Amino acid sequence: VPSGASGPEPSLPEGDTIYRAARTLAARLNGKEVLRFHSTVPALVNARLEGTHVAGVEARGKNLQVVFDDGRVLTTHMKMTGSWHVYHPGERWFLPAHRARAVIEVSDCVAVCFSAPVVELHASAARLEQARLGKLGPDILAPGFDATVAAARILSRPALSLGEALLEQSLLSGIGNVYKSESLFLEHLSPFVASSTVPRERLIALVARAESLMKQNLAPGSGMRTTRGQHAGASRHWVYRRSGEPCFVCETTLEMRRQGASLRSTYFCPRCQA
Numbered sequence: 178v179p180s181g182a183s184g185p186e187p188s189l190p191e192g193d194t195i196y197r198a199a200r201t202l203a204a205r206l207n208g209k210e211v212l213r214f215h216s217t218v219p220a221l222v223n224a225r226l227e228g229t230h231v232a233g234v235e236a237r238g239k240n241l242q243v244v245f246d247d248g249r250v251l252t253t254h255m256k257m258t259g260s261w262h263v264y265h266p267g268e269r270w271f272l273p274a275h276r277a278r279a280v281i282e283v284s285d286c287v288a289v290c291f292s293a294p295v296v297e298l299h300a301s302a303a304r305l306e307q308a309r310l311g312k313l314g315p316d317i318l319a320p321g322f323d324a325t326v327a328a329a330r331i332l333s334r335p336a337l338s339l340g341e342a343l344l345e346q347s348l349l350s351g352i353g354n355v356y357k358s359e360s361l362f363l364e365h366l367s368p369f370v371a372s373s374t375v376p377r378e379r380l381i382a383l384v385a386r387a388e389s390l391m392k393q394n395l396a397p398g399s400g401m402r403t404t405r406g407q408h409a410g411a412s413r414h415w416v417y418r419r420s421g422e423p424c425f426v427c428e429t430t431l432e433m434r435r436q437g438a439s440l441r442s443t444y445f446c447p448r449c450q451a
């Protein structure tokens with residue numbers, strides 16, 4: 178079961194995708210003895226995790242972490258390219274072996290992390306928290322997530338455009354490109370205005386919208402549909418990857434523009450989001 182990024186172009190795995198991947202891995206690995214661990218990351222070559230048992234698999238923002246019963250934590254950050262796949266022993270891998278960054282083998286399953294830019298092994302969860310402190314904003318899918326707090330964090334970078342702010346993982350973590358474009362459309366907000374020009378209440382509503390869209394998609398197999406129960410035909414999305422097509426609300430031609438230092442694609446309706 179390939180989990181995570183897929184499709185012809187690499188796409189940024191959204192937080193909800195990583196939650197689903199973590200759930201799949203947990204179901205297959207939890208409680209089982211590691212028979213073989215292999216990594217191409219130099220710092221992990223002598224990790225010697227064999228003989229430990231998998232104690233848990235968790236998602237946090239765009240990180241997926243595997244906790245072992247000796248306390249160590251393997252953390253993988255997916256960024257644009259990473260994905261975890263689960264295979265039966267001996268089954269042919271979906272991606273070439275040289276892209277495997279970490280491989281965990283238990284008796285009846287092989288879990289492979291492909292192409293994740295960050296793969297680290299920490300001595301304990303406490304050490305991991307220390308390393309991470311201040312680097313990652315509140316996780317939009319975590320229990321107790323507070324949109325008001327997240328909106329305040331966005332306002333701490335007042336010059337940042339809304340499209341960039343929603344992807345800035347140090348402000349709030351978990352939102353990727355799909356939910357960024359879709360939330361901005363549904364809240365009638367331009368991706369290109371600075372957050373300081375937007376009333377606080379609308380920023381809170383924007384974050385809450387992203388949160389509810391993502392939480393609706395946590396069920397297995399639900400995909401990343403944002404048009405559920407709404408009049409958007411068979412389309413899964415209002416604007417994402419629909420540039421050149423008419424807006425479902427006003428029929429204006431939708432556009433795509435690259436945004437921010439990393440030139441992330443932003444899809445929008447120039448009329449609804451004027």
Ligand SMILES: [Zn+2]
Nearest residue numbers: 424427446449
């Ligand atoms: Zn429109």
